[in-house]
Amino acid sequence: MNVYAIFADHVREAIAALVEEGAVPAGLDVSRVVVEPPRDQSHGDLATNAAMVLAKEARMKPRDLAERIAGKLAATPHVAKVDVAGPGFINLSLDAAFWPKVLSFALMAGLDFGRSGLGAEEAVNVEYVSANPTGPMHVGHCRGAVFGDALARLLAFAGFSVTKEYYINDAGAQVDVLARSAFLRYREALGEEIGAIPDGLYPGDYLVPVGRALVAAHGPALKAMEEGEWLPLVKGFTIDAMMAAIRDDLDALGIDFDVFFSERSLVSAAADKVGTTIEALRTSGEVYEGRLPPPKGAPIEDWEDREQTLFRSTDFGDDVDRPLKKSDGSYTYFAGDIAYHKDKVERGFLKMIDVWGADHGGYVKRMQAAVKAVSAGKATLHVELIQLVRLFRNGEPVRMSKRAGSFVTLRDVVDEVGRDAVRFMMLFRKNDAPLDFDLAKVLEQSRENPVFYVQYAHARAKSILRNAFEAFPKLPEEPAAYADARLDRLDDEGELGLLKRLASWPRVVEQAAAACEPHRIAFYLHDVASDFHAQWNRGKDLPYLRFIMENDEELTMARLALVQGVAAVLASGLKVLGVDAVDEMK
């Protein structure tokens, strides 16, 4: 029940009625007509820009058009007052019975309040994390992971049919290095003195257990083999071990996937999907053999001008055409990624979202070009870039030295501050802005810590309800039972403000989903918490505003309906973010 969407329909009906009467020209484009809450409360409950947006096309003055639309809207149910203001805004004031009805609806819907049909069950593929299986996840991965997961939850809540996907980069040179590194640990586990880990291999001691496991599985047999023989064995074994560790780490963050897609599976002996993809593009003229100019900027030492296999990404807005094969004849990462996205298209996804680190920004245009090419222009790829996280503890940067093989792992952070704090803070910032994450501050129990502030609001709501049930043992516990409380008795300014805030939840969901911006949910929840805490505090000075009025069960019940609504919206929103809504703070 998105009241803004409902009234946007009313506005469009009003315009249609005027067209019917011949009062305004037919065929107006109403796509830009919106109904929103006015910035200033004194302007009423709802405002629409309809007259200003349509004035030019209708060849009328905005205010004249506004007057006519306003005349029609005056007859709409629940509209108490219509004003034309400013350059041509139409401001609507609703009657006192309206907002309580939204609360009743919300209480009936419970956690489903805010759920939207916006997506119309359209299939969306959200690909995120896709960390290389060459080691445990570190903090750098975690923002993208949380963002992708929250975005997937948000889109699902907004009515899309979402598939969450992880692309395992298990085919490149990196995983060969991984295998050699693991083999060294294997020899070590057999008692050999291996000394310092050579440059170019992964030094982290997370491979030590893998070495031991290889001994357990194969004994000393691998040692007698040539590299060509043991490498595939060790590689597969180690990747499996790394992916198991990564899944554990993701699980600690509350993240799971519908599909783990292996890059290796694209180039298996049975079917070279990369090759067939490239040849198909060659047939359609998007792939050719040619030469590239040397890259501008920092000179590349071993640049050689050679004829190579290129994808014509410039046809789709990219800056240069992009190579598909390395000088040794193997495919570039890009070539595999094209085949992978083609596979997604073939699985029926015309809407794809990839979540990448901001350092991959230069890759966006070519991938979007490729998606256009492999889908005959039918599919779209949105790429959300995630900026860096800087880790602090009490304001001091937490240094990590990757060179020594010791970095702050995702697991370290989750163990230190908890899943909820990590998730909420990762979402309490626009994804395209860098984020400072302070391990000490997120554990503070104060207003400055948004995680605590929001969770505490939910706990406080539950606490009020517990207290109320003691004062009035006959009161029902389930929220839906409050839907027909005497909500007309909610007449305080703060109560009405909170009511309207709750009523805007469905709109927030739709806008956040349309913009692929889960952080809006986090900020909205913070606003709800803020309104709620403020109302609670007002009861300190003004006892007649307290939620529990021991001498007035009817009023108490009405206010508890509001508290139930707050708890439901907070719980619903936190669920979208993947954060627990706790019933009490410890």
Added chain:
RNA sequence: GGCCCCGUAGCUCAGCUGGAUAGAGCAAGUGCCUUCUAAGCACUAGGUCGCAGGUUCGAGCCCUGCCGGGGUCGCCA
């Protein structure tokens, strides 16, 4: 040098896809609370939205050009 992202109060950031007088928190200042509904509350002050043009009824938001910060620039993923 090309491309991408960012620039909003002293600090950290929102700003609802172009709407009305640009908002929070922290810090600062002034009061209040010293007890209950659990870890404070209310008020005040604080702004040339990097700069300059443009688009239109209207721009923090869109376009162009500068300035500043970050990222990236065959055969890494």
